[in-house]
Amino acid sequence: MINVKNGKNPCPEDCPVRLTADILEHKWATVIIRDLLTGKKRFSELEKSLESISPKVLSDRLRELEKKNIVLRTVYSTVPPTTDYELTNIGKELEAVIRAMHTFGKLLIHSEP
Amino acid sequence: MINVKNGKNPCPEDCPVRLTADILEHKWATVIIRDLLTGKKRFSELEKSLESISPKVLSDRLRELEKKNIVLRTVYSTVPPTTDYELTNIGKELEAVIRAMHTFGKLLIHSEP
Numbered sequence: 001m002i003n004v005k006n007g008k009n010p011c012p013e014d015c016p017v018r019l020t021a022d023i024l025e026h027k028w029a030t031v032i033i034r035d036l037l038t039g040k041k042r043f044s045e046l047e048k049s050l051e052s053i054s055p056k057v058l059s060d061r062l063r064e065l066e067k068k069n070i071v072l073r074t075v076y077s078t079v080p081p082t083t084d085y086e087l088t089n090i091g092k093e094l095e096a097v098i099r100a101m102h103t104f105g106k107l108l109i110h111s112e113p
Numbered sequence: 114m115i116n117v118k119n120g121k122n123p124c125p126e127d128c129p130v131r132l133t134a135d136i137l138e139h140k141w142a143t144v145i146i147r148d149l150l151t152g153k154k155r156f157s158e159l160e161k162s163l164e165s166i167s168p169k170v171l172s173d174r175l176r177e178l179e180k181k182n183i184v185l186r187t188v189y190s191t192v193p194p195t196t197d198y199e200l201t202n203i204g205k206e207l208e209a210v211i212r213a214m215h216t217f218g219k220l221l222i223h224s225e226p
Contacts, residue, residue, distance in 0.1 A: 014222070015144075015218070016214070016215045016216075016217070016218025016219045016221070016222065017143060017144060017147050017211055017214050017215050017218055018143075018144055018218070019218040019221050019222065020143075020214035020215070020217045020218040020221070021137070021143035021144060021214065024134070024137060024138065024143075024214075025137065025138045025139065025140050025142070025143065026138065027138050029138070030130060030131075030133075030134035030137075030138065031128075031130060031131055031134060034130050069224075090220065090221065090224050093217055093220050094217055096213045096216065096217065097210065097213040097214055097217050098130055099213075100209045100210040100212070100213040101129070101130050101133035101134065101137075101210055102129045102130050102133070103129075103209065104129070104133045104206055104207055104209065104210050105128070105129025105130055105131070105132040105133040106129045107203065107206050108129070108132050108133070108203065109127070109129065109132065111182075111203050
């Protein structure tokens with residue numbers, strides 16, 4: 001999987017690890033995806049879950065994740081209109097990454113003095 | 114693994130996913146770790162591999178990863194002194210996360226029109 005060879009650029013912009021990092025390395029992206037793994041959420045539910053996030057940052061992150069085809073936004077024509085967010089099919093595939101991050105995070109907790 | 118329950122904050126600051134995200138969500142952190150998975154590297158080797166990174170950013174990221182006990186820096190008393198960087202034992206455990214990111218990145222490439 002990891003091709004670090006002399007004279008060869010091992011990390012071109014289309015390397016798979018870097019493509020995934022481009023999605024997850026924005027602050028809050030990972031935990032937004034984590035929350036959506038359990039199903040559709042309203043904006044206010046995400047906001048409540050991610051206590052210290054500002055509405056502007058949450059809105060920006062959701063928009064970025066929508067652009068990257070990770071999150072799908074649906075607006076319902078109720079009165080007043082309601083909106084929810086869910087993972088796309090490809091977005092759901094991030095579950096394996098989040099699970100690996102969860103396992104590592106637990107190791108980290110137990111490794112600390 | 115994922116506890117999103119009503120009335121309970123599912124993402125406290127010490128949630129394992131968030132602890133891992135705190136390491137990986139800084140730009141370049143993931144690909145630096147990826148490069149170090151194949152073994153010790155000199156600063157110049159990392160710089161060459163991560164073509165578009167500036168020396169200052171690389172230096173800052175390595176320092177942050179060192180602080181978080183993910184990267185170990187060793188200075189050798191040669192003339193001139195040489196320095197290399199390697200993953201700590203806990204840092205090496207990030208391999209599973211990087212592998213999952215690699216798998217997802219490949220899916221992403223194949224899902225694109």
